[in-house]
Amino acid sequence: MKQSNRSILLGAAFLMATSAIGPGFLTQTTFFTETLMASFGFVILVSIIIDIGAQLNIWRIIAISERRTQDIANMVLPGLGYFVAFLIVIGGLAFNIGNIAGAGLGSNVILGVSPEMGAFLSGLIAIGIFLLREANKIMDRFTQVLGFLMIALTVFVMFSASPPVGEAVQKTFVPETIDIIAIITLVGGTVGGYITFSGGHRLLDAGVKGKESLPEVTKSSVSAIGIASIMRIFLFLATLGVVAQGVSLDPSNPPASVFQLAAGDIGYKIFGVIMWSAAITSVIGAAYTSVSFIRTMNPMLEKYHKYLIVAFIALSTLVFVSIGKPVKVLILVGALNGLILPISLGVMLIAAHKPKIVGSYKHPVWLTVFGGIIVVAMSYMGAVTMIDQLPKLFQ
Numbered sequence: 001m002k003q004s005n006r007s008i009l010l011g012a013a014f015l016m017a018t019s020a021i022g023p024g025f026l027t028q029t030t031f032f033t034e035t036l037m038a039s040f041g042f043v044i045l046v047s048i049i050i051d052i053g054a055q056l057n058i059w060r061i062i063a064i065s066e067r068r069t070q071d072i073a074n075m076v077l078p079g080l081g082y083f084v085a086f087l088i089v090i091g092g093l094a095f096n097i098g099n100i101a102g103a104g105l106g107s108n109v110i111l112g113v114s115p116e117m118g119a120f121l122s123g124l125i126a127i128g129i130f131l132l133r134e135a136n137k138i139m140d141r142f143t144q145v146l147g148f149l150m151i152a153l154t155v156f157v158m159f160s161a162s163p164p165v166g167e168a169v170q171k172t173f174v175p176e177t178i179d180i181i182a183i184i185t186l187v188g189g190t191v192g193g194y195i196t197f198s199g200g201h202r203l204l205d206a207g208v209k210g211k212e213s214l215p216e217v218t219k220s221s222v223s224a225i226g227i228a229s230i231m232r233i234f235l236f237l238a239t240l241g242v243v244a245q246g247v248s249l250d251p252s253n254p255p256a257s258v259f260q261l262a263a264g265d266i267g268y269k270i271f272g273v274i275m276w277s278a279a280i281t282s283v284i285g286a287a288y289t290s291v292s293f294i295r296t297m298n299p300m301l302e303k304y305h306k307y308l309i310v311a312f313i314a315l316s317t318l319v320f321v322s323i324g325k326p327v328k329v330l331i332l333v334g335a336l337n338g339l340i341l342p343i344s345l346g347v348m349l350i351a352a353h354k355p356k357i358v359g360s361y362k363h364p365v366w367l368t369v370f371g372g373i374i375v376v377a378m379s380y381m382g383a384v385t386m387i388d389q390l391p392k393l394f395q
Contacts, residue, residue, distance in 0.1 A: 005208070005216065007140065008140070008202075008203065008206040008208055009203070009208065009216055009219065009220040009223075010140070010144060010220075010223070011136075011137075011139075011140025011141070011143070011144065011202065011206075012140075012198075012199035012200075012202040012203045012206070012208075012220050012224070013199060013220045013221075013223040013224040013227060014140065014143040014144045014147045014224070014227060015139065015140065015143050015198050015199050015202050015224075015284075015285055015288070016055075016195065016196065016198045016199030016200075016202075016221075016224035016228075016285070017143075017147060017224045017225075017227035017228040017231070018143045018146060018147045018150075018277075018278070018281035018282065018284075018285060019194070019195045019198045019281065019282055019284075019285030019286065019289070020189065020190045020191070020195050020228040020282075021147070021150060021228055021231050021278045021281070021282070022095075022098075022099050022102065022189075022278050022279060022281075022282035023098060023099060023101070023102030023105070023275065023278060023279050023282070024095075024098065024189055025189055025190075025228075025231075025232070025278065026235065026255040026274070026275065026278060027254055027255060028185055028186065028189055029232055029235045029236055029239065029255075030235065030239045030249060030254035030255045030258050031254050032179070032182045032185070032186075033235075033236050033239040033240055033243065034239065034243050034248075034249050034254065035179075035182075036175075036177055036179055036182065037171075037176075037240065037243065037244070038164065038167045038168045038170070038171035038172075038176075038240060039171045039175035039176045039177045039178075039179075040182070040236055040240075041168050041169070041171055041172030041175070041236065042171065042172050042173070042175035042178065043175075043178075043179060043182045043183050043186060044172070044186065044229070044232055044233060044236060045172050045173075046183050047183050047186035047187050047190065048225060048229050050183070050187050050191075050374055050377075051187060051190045051191045051225045051228075051229075052221075052222060052225050053367070053370040053371060053373075053374050054187075054191045054196060054341060054345055054371065054374050055191055055196050055221045055222075055224065055225055056218060056221055056222070056367060057345060057348055057349060057352070057367055057368075057370075057371040058196055058197065058200055058221075058344070058345060058348050059196075059199065059200040059203070059217050059218075059220070059221040060214060060217060060218065060221075060352075060363070060367070061348045061351055061352050061357075061358065061363075062197075062200040062201065062203070062204055062209075062348075063200070063203065063204070063208065063209050063210065063213055063214060063217040064209075064210070064211060064214065064358050064359075064361045065351065065357045065358055066204070066209045066210060067204075067357075068201055068204060068292060068293070068296055069081070069084065069197050069200075069201070069293065069344060069347075069348075070082070070084055070085040070293050070294075070296065070297075071296055072347065072348065072351045072357060073344070073347045073351075075351065075354070075356065075357050076347050076350050076351050076354070076357075077347075080347065082297075084293070084340070084343060084344055084347070085293040085294055085297070087339070087340050087343075088193065088194045088197070088289070088290055088293045088340065089290045089293060089294060091193045091194065091340065092193065092194045092286045092287070092289065092290030092312075093286075093290065093312065093315065093316060095193065095282075095286060096282075096283055096286040096287065096290075096312070096313070096316035097316050097319050097320050099279045099280075099282040099283045099286060099316070100119045100122065100123060100279070100283060100316050100317050100320045101115070101119060101279075101320050102275055102276075102278065102279030102282070103118060103119055103122035103123075103275075103276055103279035103280050103283060104116060104117075104118040104119030104120075104122065104320065105118070105272075105275055105279075106118070106122075106272045106273070106274075106275035106276025106277070106278075106279055107119070107121065107122060107272075107276055108272070109256070109268065109269065109271060109272025109275065109276075110269065110272040110273060110276060116320075116321050118276075119317060119320050119321055120317060120321055122276070122279070122280050122283070122317075123283070123313055123314065123316070123317030125280065126280060126283045126284050126287070126313045127310050127313050127314060129142060129284065130284075130287070130288075130306055130309045130310055130313075131306070131310065135306065136202075136205065136206070139284055139288065140202075142281070142284070143281045143284065143285070146277040146280070146281050147227060147231075147277075147281070149273070149277055150231060150274050150277050150278060151227075151230060151231050151234065153270045153273060153274055154231060154234040154235055154238060154274065155234050156263070156270070157238045157258075157259050157262045157263050157267055157270060158234050158235075158237045158238040158241065158262075160238075160241075160262045160263040160267065161237070161238045161239075161240075161241025161242050161258075161261075161262040161263075162241050163237040163238065163240045163241030163244065164240065164241070164244055165237065168236070168237060168240055180381070181381075184377075184378070184381040186232075187341070187378065188341065188378075190225070190228055191225075191341060192340060192341050193340050193341075194285075194286055194289040194290055194293075194340075195285070195289075196341070196344075197289055197292070197293075197344070198285045198288065198289040199220065199221065199224050200217075200221070201288075201289060201292040202288070203217060203220065205292075208220075211361060235255075235258075238258055238259075238262055239254075239255075239258045241262065242257075242258050242261045242262050247261055249261075255271060255274075255275070256268065256271045256275075258271075259271035259274075283313060283316070286312075286316075287309045287312040287313045287316075288309060290312060291305055291308045291309045291312055292305075294308070295308065339379070339382040339383075341374075341378050341382075342374075342375045342376075342378040342379040342382060345371055345374060345375050345378075346375045348371070349363075349368055349371045349372060349375065352368065353368075
């Protein structure tokens with residue numbers, strides 16, 4: 001049982017981490033490294049601290065209440081859970097179209113097939129996993145294997161790029177530039193939208209819940225942020241090694257040019273493998289978590305939730321294959337996604353102090369204060385993003 005429990009905790013950590021490591025993660029990291037150079041290390045450090053604060057609060061309350069996020073939200077304020085679920089599902093669907101596109105791009109680099117064909121085949125693989133008898137265990141193992149693969153390949157490219165590690169360490173703590181937008185973007189890309197709930201809901205499904213499980217839940221939640229952060233740090237160093245030589249990245253595909261410039265044609269193939277791995281695991285994480293937000297709303301949805309996941313992936317794939325990425329929808333949902341974390345985290349902090357939800361459990365004061373600061377900061381930046389992005393829809 002102990003070995004089984006360890007496997008579940010690791011599976012939940014990797015599900016969350018690989019959900020975060022998607023096509024957007026790769027592009028954001030390389031883009032901001034080129035813009036901020038070694039000072040981007042400071043952005044990563046601050047975002048890790050915020051990520052841990054948000055995730056610790058959310059996973060602990062899911063475990064102690066033994067309920068999914070939408071059910072907790074409905075207990076805090078009737079109807080709020082449906083609103084949160086709506087935001088998560090719409091956001092997850094839109095971003096999954098982008099994830100499917102990333103899988104198509106990775107397949108194109110690896111196999112030479114068209115992005116559309118690559119996306120279609122990748123969609124079939126993701127659907128196949130959920131149709132298997134031991135779908136959750138296979139999902140856990142699949143995300144673990146690809147997670148380790150992505151990190152190992154990125155480490156290889158990092159050493160090929162010979163980054164100025166000393167400068168990166170120094171400017172992580174004494175940056176020349178502090179970019180607030182970069183911090184918010186990284187936080188949103190790591191624990192925004194559906195991502196932070198993926199592992200918490202996975203643990204709940206596996207029966208890891210209640211007060212006695214809190215030490216394990218805490219360890220798994222921090223491990224998940226650690227895995228995603230390790231990948232980001234290695235990618236940051238690989239990119240820094242390239243741009244420190246005065247080379248400009250291809251603005252249409254910054255991560256691809258990093259891998260190609262660092263390790264030649266082999267590097268480009270490695271990029272394809274990493275892009276496909278990042279995309280397919282994000283497809284799986286987005287589908288599993290988005291459906292977990294609606295499956296408790298009706299007994300029929302609960303009974304057939306596996307087929308809802310399949311339909312979710314199939315719809316994402318068909319939209320990309322037939323009409324491509326709907327840019328305006330992605331812009332709008334991206335803006336909405338910035339508001340999901342402060343709403344959901346705010347709900348969790350309120351729930352943490354309601355005995356009808358958490359019983360006799362006392363939530364640590366420092367976690368409440370830490371979470372409150374994150375809610376205020378992310379609310380402000382989410383509002384700024386909305387104001388900035390909405391006008392673009394009508395240009």
